[in-house]
Amino acid sequence: MSAAAPNSELRLVVLGRTRDGKRPEGSAILGLQDSELGTDPETTQLCSKHRGEAAGRQVVVVSSPAWFSPDCDPKDRRRHISSFLSLSSPGPHAFLLCVPVNDSADAESKALDVLEELLGPSAVSANTIVLFTHTEELEEDERMEDYLVTWRKDLGALVGRCGDRYHTLETRGGDEEAERRAVEELLEKVEQAVTESGTPHFSCRLYEEAEERVRQKQAELVSPADGNTTEEEMEAVRDEAERSVDDLDVDVESFFSSVSVSPSSSAPWFLWEWWEKLAGWMRRLPKLVRREALLGALVGLFVGGPFGGMMGATVGSVAVEVGRRKTQKNK
Template sequence: MEGCTTQNEIHQEEKERAGSSEGEQTDPKERDLRLVLLGSAGSAKSTAVDAILGGPKSESDCSSGPETPAAADCQKRRVNVAGRQVAVVDTPDCLCVERPSEEVRRQFSLCAALSAPGPHAFLLCVPVHRPSNLELQILETLEKVFGPEAVSRHAMVLFTHMERLPEDVSLDEYLNTHRADLLELVLKCGGRHHPLWPEANMEELLEKVEQMLKESGTGFYTCPLLQEAERRVGEKEQEILRSRRGGGESDSDVTDVERIREEAERSVDDLVVEGIADLCLSIPNPSILRWLWDSVVGWLLWFPNMIRGSALLGSFVGLFVGGPLGGAMGATVGSVATEMGRRKQKTK
């Protein structure tokens, strides 16, 4: 994206700021391998988070705070994997589907702040047995918010529900011969993918992330939104330090770098995210949906001869409503129409 500075320049600025404000202590964001996990509902994203962290919240710090609902907000947890400090930023399902624009903006702000100065990798959790429509939508959203290279150079597909893979078929064979839609996701991510098996060894995944970074030639991914997030987090860190020193707190409290960093990250939730209105799906008013449903059912009752076109009718409803909700509603209407048709045939 235009206006980006190099990762080396950002690293240098971080080191200078850390050296001036925290003495000889190591800045936590310099040690972390930052991974942002994305996925739709049912993608086993929480399973992937736990696998990377070694179990549900085991040996990890939950920096979302006790008042933050785990499933509602972006949150970050840390763990040491094979001698490497790993920070996992867990995002809400789909991050933006059917959410108000203000909530979408807040979640992207949190995601940027928690992964600032920039993620080393975006991991997209994809169920190996499901269509890829929602996952393609997530990649498109990622490109719009963070830039095309976030996907092409710093994203990887993490296949989940691997137990649903057909027996005696390798993952690569499955992608190449049976699932062109999933293969498209992998190709958008530069051909990078990793299967998440039960009891998987996470070292292999981290090695693939390290290899991706070598191939990209960058230390981590950055863009204007992430740079602004890092600037705001840095300002908040200094504000917290001044407040604690002025309040007469002990040196150990004042210089607790990781806690100060976490508090600063959680406070940045109001960044300007371009194109939010385009990212949010418009949800029809419930009263309109009710009217539409009653109208469709009434139509079916009064015009039984139209039942033969049940599939067409369901498709029409799905198209009219739009989005995932429309698809589900269209399928339901089609099923109702088909069943009514069968019952009518039995009564003849």
Template sequence: METKRPLQTTADDVPDPEEEEKKAAAAARVANRLSELRLVLLGWRWPGKSLTGNTILGREEFRLERAAEFCVKRQTEVEGRQVTVVDTPGWFSAQDTPPSYQQEIVRGASLCPPGPHAFLLVIPVGMFSEVDRARIEEHVSLLGERIWRHTIVVFTWAEVLRNISIERYIRREGKDLQWVLEKCKRRYFVINNCVFGQHPQLGRLMERVEKIVAEEGGFYNPEEVEEKKKPLDENQNPAENKVKEGRELGARPKQNSALALAKPMEVDPPLSE
């Protein structure tokens, strides 16, 4: 009886692990790709926050010459995606942030309904102190603990590092910066704001945002922001109070207030090119 010889395998038959990994990554990008992305910028004054928004949009839409007091929303198309960017007022590093600014920061999340896919927490490369960490915690917490699940730290001014890697910089800055990165699951991105137009980094940044959406199961819902419990009015029952709280979620400006009068600023059409 004739015995069957075992089939011989060649090098071409053995799958290349590196090639397989590339194929899997490409398939994941296709599966995660969104036709629309909604982003909110957070950070203190002058860290390159508005400049980062301009880099994403590919043109100067957010004014850099003065500190903004109100949220501003702009839209454009980036690599076939409709991208909405909301720039929020920057908080102060050495003094208390006015309540009106805090309200605007919270309101920023409601300006791109049904909710942002990601918050970009802009941090300039440099000395990062315990005070910086405390200010970030103070202002990010205005939007609830769940915001950290949708946050990416975006490092600006990284060119000052020269030959130092961003990983080495993070280790060098110690526990305060480490705390921030751990809160957002060590999601961070380094952006070069000196390039406009067809920016080589934007595709990777958009993929990072899409990965967050895939991992966290969707977008951040501003209606889930927990308000501090308020005492009931003696003539108001709990059910009525709950309805009132629902209307006030998102800290929208009250009628006839300075914020309400300035509200049209958020829907200005993009600057003409």
């Protein structure tokens, strides 16, 4: 088999930051409710696995915490990576990297660096799809491809590393039919990526090790006397075996110390720190003034000093007024 058939099981690994106040991507794909996902803080900080049907396909979604965050404890990081590997063994059909369109993608870029070092370059170039979140920040008639080219070339570079594959599950107005189509289009992109890769699913040395460990644990859990074990019981045993593997030989800390931070590594650290603060402030502004204020803030940042602040404020105000007059004229 060279590709995932439409009716076969698709295994997806969701990586990245969760959307505050919104349904996680895993639940959006499978149509799960919050009560089915669990809301216990200790539970939500662990890798999780859910099965379901989506767009006529059997789908398994493995969701992993943001282990690539600098705030993640090294021991937890190793445990999270071992866990998502075992839960998605013998290998996923796609990694879905969640990236907010309104924030720095520095952490997600580093996650791709680590995936390449840990699992091999094809894990990123052939088997990863960027899943954009917070797309409500875009203007109503603004296309994602235009946004990437005009405003966020750093996000465009991230997409380029993933074979130019990207998608969003977010729709405006809560249209259920549009949400269903968004999920169906995502799964079609996953199947297309599998077809182009020429393999049934992604695999590498670590996934082979994870699968071997899972099978060993599975054999330990099944007694030879259990000759009449049902398919449902074997599935439960398999799930238990997968959850028990959390100590694979992953030397992630050496990767974190060796990989470069792109695409922002060429910028001085203090400028990127200011940019992150600016991005957080921009999210609280109305969309009409978002870009105009950004222009003014950048002028003030790079000119510097009291004069820079006054110049930035003036540029921002003029840009806002021009934008308002243009909007009124078009009405």
